[in-house]
Amino acid sequence: MDSVAVPPQFAQRTVRGTARCEGIGVHTGRWVSMTIRAGRPDTGIQFVRSDLPPGLGIIPARIELLAGVDRRLVLANVHGHTVQSVEHLLAALVACGVDNATVELDGPEVPTLDGSAREFVQMILRAGRAHQRRVRRFVVIERMIAVRRGDRRAALLPSDVPRATLSIEYAERGIDFQCISTALDEETLQRDIGDARCFGFLDEAGELRERGLALGASLLNTVVLDEGRAANPEGLRSPDELIRHKVLDCVGGLALAGAPIIGHVAAHKPGHALMTDLVKALQTHPAAWSFVRAGAAPLGGRNRLRPPG
Ligand SMILES: [Zn+2]
Known part of the structure; x- marks a missing residue:
């Protein structure tokens, strides 16, 4: 077929x-x-x-x-x-x-x-x-899957379309609570999410380099935050660039599922560990999602197929 x-x-x-x-x-x-x-x-x-x-x-x-x-x-x-x-x-x-x-x-x-x-x-x-x-085939979320690491939490919830609702705060570094809720369709990702740059904190740079990380980082490729402000001469591309970048990282992490996810990802203080925990949780909660062909409705698992790969 x-x-x-x-x-x-x-x-x-x-x-x-x-x-x-x-x-x-x-x-x-x-x-x-x-x-x-x-x-x-x-x-x-x-x-x-x-x-x-x-x-x-x-x-x-x-x-x-x-x-x-x-x-x-x-x-x-x-x-x-x-x-x-x-x-x-x-x-x-x-x-x-x-x-x-x-x-x-x-x-x-x-x-x-x-x-x-x-x-x-x-x-x-x-x-x-x-x-x-x-x-095309999709991972369609049918029941909530949740993970946590300390005060960081994330969940995948059923939704007709891919969405993300994320919040961050770095109170000790002068970054107040920020929240975003956005569709994750191609147009929105290209227009609103794709240009958000990764960021790091100036006071962490030395420790990262000692561990062999961030050796290529510079103001040309990283928003460097010093006491809550961007040290880059051009500043932020938008006031919400940091949390928009978190959406970008989240989409990249969830891509390791191997097929597009139709669901709503919600997370507080998301990071690479938390997002990949969510993808691993798909494997340990097979009853919470279906593998669905494009153009077919989930219909209570009737279209359940073998996972990709
Ligand atoms: Zn990133």
Whole structure:
């Protein structure tokens, strides 16, 4: 059934041409070239390390391969080879509705560019998108799934459309409570979320560098916060840039589910650990969601299929 004509609104998508960029990895400080190419149907997003021998550097963007959540997402394959800082690129691919793609890198980290997903979105849209002869599938949340880590909490709730409601506060650093509730459709992600840059606190920079992190961070790719204010000469892109970036990170983390999630993600003090806990909780709560083909209603699990991969 899947291989006959698929109505375009229900079809999986990949990139039509190739998209290329190069830049510094924000944590390794290494210069990396990246090329996004078309991926085969039903294969999802796969990273390929071109600096490693053929076959050893294939790293699918799947929760099973999660190897680190400290300041960025790290994935590792069975050979122990890693790719890190994948979250903003994964969010850009979600924002462009790309289901399948191969992301070639000649180093261990996705280039950070300006610290947001804006340039990734632009390069994917420039490369164009192509429909494939397979039906898209979604993870449809049917019952609440909740996780917590200390005072950080997150939940996935049923919703007809993808949404996020997030709140943050860094009272000890002069950042007051901030809250956002937004749709996560492609247009909103591209227009309102994609340009929000990652941020860090000036008083943490030394400790991060001692741990071998943030070696490529600068005012060119990070909003640096000093006593609640952006130290960057241009300031913030908008008053809510910090929490909009949290939405971006959240979308990138949830992308490790391997299929778009139809549900409402709600979180207080979200971070990479909390979001990937939610994705892991999908696996331990199989009765809380269905795997549904585009164009089919969930109907109480009648369309339940095998999870992707
Ligand atoms: Zn981020």
